[in-house]
Amino acid sequence: MRLxxxxxxxxxxxxxxxxxxxxxxxxxxxxxxxxxxxxxxxYAHAFENPAVVRAAVDRHHVKxxxxxxxAREIAFFPPMTxx
Amino acid sequence: xxxxxxxxxxxxxxxxxxxLTRGQTEVGAVVTFTGLCRAEAGRLAALxxxxxxxxxxxEVARVVAEAEARWPLEGVTVIHRYGRIAPGExxxxxxxxxxxxxxxxxxxSFLMDYLKTRxxxxxxxxxxxxxxxxxxxxxxxxxxALARWQPSAPRAAE
Numbered sequence: 001m002r003l004x005x006x007x008x009x010x011x012x013x014x015x016x017x018x019x020x021x022x023x024x025x026x027x028x029x030x031x032x033x034x035x036x037x038x039x040x041x042x043y044a045h046a047f048e049n050p051a052v053v054r055a056a057v058d059r060h061h062v063k064x065x066x067x068x069x070x071a072r073e074i075a076f077f078p079p080m081t082x083x
Numbered sequence: 084x085x086x087x088x089x090x091x092x093x094x095x096x097x098x099x100x101x102x103l104t105r106g107q108t109e110v111g112a113v114v115t116f117t118g119l120c121r122a123e124a125g126r127l128a129a130l131x132x133x134x135x136x137x138x139x140x141x142e143v144a145r146v147v148a149e150a151e152a153r154w155p156l157e158g159v160t161v162i163h164r165y166g167r168i169a170p171g172e173x174x175x176x177x178x179x180x181x182x183x184x185x186x187x188x189x190x191x192s193f194l195m196d197y198l199k200t201r202x203x204x205x206x207x208x209x210x211x212x213x214x215x216x217x218x219x220x221x222x223x224x225x226x227x228a229l230a231r232w233q234p235s236a237p238r239a240a241e
Contacts, residue, residue, distance in 0.1 A: 006133055006205060056138060059138035059141050059142070075135060079200075079221030080199070080202060081219045081220070082132070082134070082198060082199060083118055083163075083174070083175050083198045083199035083204070
C-alpha cells in the first residue's frame with residue numbers, strides 16, 4: 001500500500017511517500033494512523049493529535065472510520081488552506 | 084465542460100473570462116473572482132503552496148460538479164496555482180457564467196468556500212525577516228462559511 005504525506009505531516013515524518021505492508025487487523029484509516037504512530041518518534045510527532053490529521057483514500061476525502069481494504073493510495077495531511 | 088487547471092504559472096483573469104463566453108449568446112452574467120497573496124502588513128515575503136497532484140484536480144472537479152448541479156451555469160473555470168507566490172501575485176481564479184447574475188454570484192461564492200476547505204492545498208509562510216515560516220492554520224471562519232450552503236447543499240464527499 002502506498003502512503004503519501006503533505007505539509008507538516010510530511011515534514012514531521014520526513015518523507016513524502018512510502019510503501020508499507022500492513023500488519024493484520026488494520027481495517028480503517030484510524031487503525032492505520034494508530035499503527036503509524038508506533039513506528040517511531042517522527043510518526044508519533046506527526047500523529048500526536050490524530051483528530052487534526054485528515055485523510056484521503058484513493059484521492060477521496062474520508063473520515064477516520066473509513067475502511068482501507070483494497071485501497072491503493074492513502075494520504076495524510078493537515079486541514080486544507082488553499083484558495 | 085468546466086475548465087480546471089492546477090498550475091505553477093500565473094493566469095490572466097480577463098483572458099479566461101473572455102474564453103468562457105466566446106461564441107455564447109445566452110450568457111447574461113459572468114462573475115470573476117481572483118484571490119491574491121497578501122503581505123500581512125509586511126510580515127510575509129511569500130507563500131509556498133503545496134498541493135496533492137492528481138487529487139487536487141479531481142477534488143476541484145467534484146466541487147465544480149456540485150455547483151453545476153445546484154445552479155444553472157453556462158460555464159465554469161477554476162485555476163489554482165501552486166509553488167512560491169509573492170504578495171500581490173494571484174493564487175486562485177474562479178469564473179462562473181450564467182444567464183442571470185444571481186446564479187453566477189452564488190456559484191462563485193460557493194466554489195471559493197468549498198475550495199478553501201476541500202481542495203488539497205496547503206500554504207506555508209515565508210517571513211520577510213528571514214525567520215522560519217509556519218504552515219497556515221485552517222480558519223474556523225472558513226468552516227463556518229460552509230454552513231450557509233448546508234440546508235439544501237449536496238453532501239460533502241466524506
